[in-house]
Amino acid sequence: MAAVEKLSFDVLVVGGGIAGIETAINLGNNGLNVLLVEKDLTLGGKMIMLSKVFPTLDCGACITTPKISEVARHPNVTIFTNTVIKSIKKQDMHYFKSLLVRNPRYVIESACTGCQLCEMACPVVVPDQYQYEMVGRKAAYIPFSIACPRVAAIDIEHCTLCGACERVCPPKCIDFTQEPIEFQVIIKAVIIATGFNLFDPAQIKRFQYGQAKNIITAMQMERLLAPTRPYNHVLRPGDGKIPDKIAYVLCVGSRDRTVNNPICSQICCMYSIKQAQLLMGALPMADVTIYYINIRSYGKGFEEFYEQAKGMGVNFIKGKVGTISEKENGSLILRYEDICTGKLKEAEHDLVVLSAGVLANQDATGFFSDDRWEKDEFHFARQNDLFFNPALSSIEGVFLAGTTYGPMDIPDTILSAGAASMEAIRYIKQMALKI
């Protein structure tokens, strides 16, 4: 590893999703120097992956990219992608010290023009994690067309070192000699905006996810509906058929004690209703059925959006699905309790979408060793003074933004990012007075 580089900033923002981006912009606009760290190759988090957002039906990419662009060119914000946090330690009352490791892309970032010739030349194909593994990508690749930075990277795990990319790269920016670079950063405050993980439905065996070919997650459906979609059409992955009877199974991994997640994920009802509306547009002849326990359309404009979906002909069935089994033709039989009639029923669908829930991303646990980083019983970050300072974590000077402290939708994430920024600025001002 190369020698440690030393840097200092006012605030370290961990996580380059919408919460981290909004926080960094807020802080930067108010004159603070910010280091925004993202572990992935690109900014954007989960939001950049979304087709459209509820209930405005704005295109997800269209409203995320301007924010990304704003943060990327902000004079007060420095961005490290592909970078992991090793540790964050409080030095004294005023400072934290953080160790970061910036992993190599094996591409000289400043020289890459994003021409994608390396991508075309690379002979290795692996599942594309940005399309949730529905299509392939190369080992030399740009994550997606609106990635930021829009710079290639080499997936060294899968690369065969054949050298094809090196030969075609016009600015000769492929560099296999790159090594991880360690940074030591001194900051005054930290914002944790590490987001959430999606529940892996394969854990629920009776749903057959990963076994049956035509069961996908809602995030995969987001990709099928997005402007930068993998197939340019909504197709079921098993055989490429255009589906005409689509089922949504809600509360997959939420409100479910059998998988240790008793809480509601807060967003699944709404994203499923949104997808159902989009499917009615993309496949006008298709039937869409949503199997639910309770529809939780609680936010501004949500109930009206739910009513709109009903008006469009989306079929809502109150009942929890027990099992899903695959037929020979790839279609699926859902066995469920129809609560309105009290009967056990079966229904056939040719594509099943599992609305997977929100789980805590516990990355931050590993950042802090000396200081008391507390979590709640669901493994989300604990808010130290819920009603008075919702953004405050259990460590003074460390603030929380977005789904770090619980499931929430985009507007709530924006509000929590605003709160975290305000609290961080206030904290730094007060600390400055104490010196």
Next chain:
Amino acid sequence: MSKKIGVYICRCGCNISDYVDVEKVRASAEKEADVVLAKTMVFACADSSQKEIINDIQNGVINSFVIASCSPKLHLPTFQAVAERAGLNKYEYVHANIREQASWAHSDDKEGATAKAVQLVRAAIAKVRFATAIEPIEIQTQQAVLVIGAGVAGMKAATSLAKMGVKVYLIEKEHFIGGRVAQWDVLCLTEETGKDLVTRFYNDVVMDKDITLFTGAELIESSGSKGNFKVKIKITPRYIKDFCEKEKMRRAIEVCPVEVIDDFNFSITKRKAIYHNFPSQYPLVAVIDMKNCTRCGKCEKECDKIDFSQKEKIIEIDVGSILVATGFDPYTPRKGEFGYEEYDNVITLPQFKRLVAINDKELKWNGRQVKTIAYIYCVGSRQLEGENKYCSRYCCSTTICAAIKAGEKFHDLSHFHFTRGIRTYGKQEMFFYEASKQGQVFLQSFEDEPPRVMRKNDRTIVCINDILTNRREIEVDADLVVLVTGMVPRSHGRISEILKLPRGRDRFFNEIHMKLRPVETVIDGVTIAGACQGPQNVVEAINSALSAAIKSYSFVSRDTLQVEPIVAEIDAGLCTWCGACAKACPFDAVTQINLEGKEIASVNMTVCKGCGMCLPVCPVNAIQLKTFSDDEVEKMIGVLAQEL
């Protein structure tokens, strides 16, 4: 300098290119005079595309440009910033909306959508030929913020702003602070009561020398724009001087012969004409309610601080930003709605919460002990017929919490919840779980069959066809029926008109963008926080308050601010002052002045919003709007009217 126009046509992923043949649009644009470059882009707003445009400008290929993409509401600032970063003036770029106005509007007619996009782009090119550099108007900012409403959201916003070194004027319409939270005894997720929480906020407010708090205060007038608003506040006196002795005050209240309905307890109790809500309610001085006071003089004999000579005051202050946190009112059911005001044991959720708070040993209503409680949900929310279509968000959780806490305080209560599907979102799900575990009964009605409240043998019966037990008809004989009333925007007098703040169909204040800009409004410099924007719980309101505070701070943190220079201009030679423009102006930006002996109209550039209302009413055509001159608009119309 001759125009070298660049035209960038966005595919918007496929949002545009699925319906508009962008290549055709590009080819047509390329043929226009002065156009030196025409390109299509996957996402013009993406960082890499922005860089490409900047390169074209900095390499001297173009010196003005047209972006044909989505609505300018979304991306006008994005591309204005591109122009500026590349060294152009932001008005040297013109926007054509070919998504909302072409591809999305005509998704059934690809040829038509393409033809319309071609026309729109040509019109934009016609306009950009006129484009010149215009410098923004600079104004001196007032480094102060007016916060309207001293509930938890307003107080949190005020203290945060003050800690940033901003002078804050916090005004509260009522004579006591704390808003709705002061009225809640039980809060979800904490042992702290609403009263305790409000006390903490209040202590922060009064300890800060940068916050000036006015109670009994109402906004009555506002003029100016972001960075520099002039506002007038009307202050109603308490008729009692400060530093009144506690004992004297207690006696003064005791002797008051007038009893009126106590709004603080949602009319379940009475108060005097001289009153405070509870002993620790802030400010600690009581107030005389002059509407009901008979001036009998009894209180004056008990307390020497009573002062009927106090007068209503109007003060004027200058602020750079206004933060509105006026909160909500609980919905008031109609007479007869689920037996409300028909049967004496039907009350609302806020009344129930006060009842639990003020009863000590036994839960009693109208002198009778309460054992069985029926809660009817979604009263005034999710209305199929009425105008409140929205869900009030907080009621499911708060009702379940209130039921749990009531059960802890008074033993042997039976709870029956008549729901429309419980919405304890997120971690609040645990309350639902806890209540179910305790044996509280949850029933659910069909959407078209709400529960019914009726009288049988002098008892109040709630009846439901229950979804969860296969449409079984279930009757509950209830000692108390609690109508779970939702939120409606707090009646805030004329604030909406005074600040020209738009409200949504749900009558809550409207934000700029529901997703990404939830606390900013279309009125620059005015932000909204808490439940005046839509139903929210306490934590959400605090987050929203802090967010609004940081946005308000950005209007006052610098000495000067720039405002849009797209304003109306008066041609002094043509103007004969008839006053028609002043009458037409919705912002009071036009005034009469005397210029070298001639009476003419004058536009206050910092107040003018460039709406153009004054232009058509001018009988001598003496007004032009910058960047929308008659010439420019006529050329655009000419192009649009041309056959392809």
